[in-house]
Amino acid sequence: MPTYETTYCINHPKTETKLRCNRCEEYICASCSVHTPTGYRCKDCIKEHEKVFNTSLWYDYLIGFIVAAILAAIGSAIVSLLSNWFFGLFVLLFSPFAATIIVNAVQAATRRRRSKSLFITIALGVLAGGLPAILGGISSLLFIFSSPEYASNFSIWWILPLIWQVVYLFITAPAVYANLSGFTFK
Numbered sequence: 001m002p003t004y005e006t007t008y009c010i011n012h013p014k015t016e017t018k019l020r021c022n023r024c025e026e027y028i029c030a031s032c033s034v035h036t037p038t039g040y041r042c043k044d045c046i047k048e049h050e051k052v053f054n055t056s057l058w059y060d061y062l063i064g065f066i067v068a069a070i071l072a073a074i075g076s077a078i079v080s081l082l083s084n085w086f087f088g089l090f091v092l093l094f095s096p097f098a099a100t101i102i103v104n105a106v107q108a109a110t111r112r113r114r115s116k117s118l119f120i121t122i123a124l125g126v127l128a129g130g131l132p133a134i135l136g137g138i139s140s141l142l143f144i145f146s147s148p149e150y151a152s153n154f155s156i157w158w159i160l161p162l163i164w165q166v167v168y169l170f171i172t173a174p175a176v177y178a179n180l181s182g183f184t185f186k
Ligand SMILES: [Zn+2]
Pocket: 021, 022, 023, 024, 025, 026, 041, 042, 043, 044, 045
């Protein structure tokens, strides 16, 4: 015969509950439970889980940011060469390639340690590395528009290098983040 004994939350001995953590199987009330893709978990088990998946050390943020910024800056120099040689469309091929190089270099430098906040920091490093070229492009455009004789001769070719820099960053930074976080689930 099944027994219908009342069960209580492990943290709140006065709160009745039928809910159990699917990892440690303790009874937990609604406010003590966290809904995860695999079911309800208690907060202690969630913390344990995060420890396993957050292996990054404090200096990984520094190393990751710097390595990503330097490589992204080199990439943006290559992009500016490509767009000056009218090979701008190659940026579409080059950007995912640059993302792969950056991911491999950063993973080697941080010994494949990982955490979501580290991946975000690395993606921000990519943005920081690509930003000077964009700011430079914007300031030279401002210079062109401030002088009447140049502005009247304005051609789309003057703005294209800047557009390619933006395209490069818009492809590379998200691709780096996606590649890094994809690695977590392998
Ligand atoms: Zn648990």
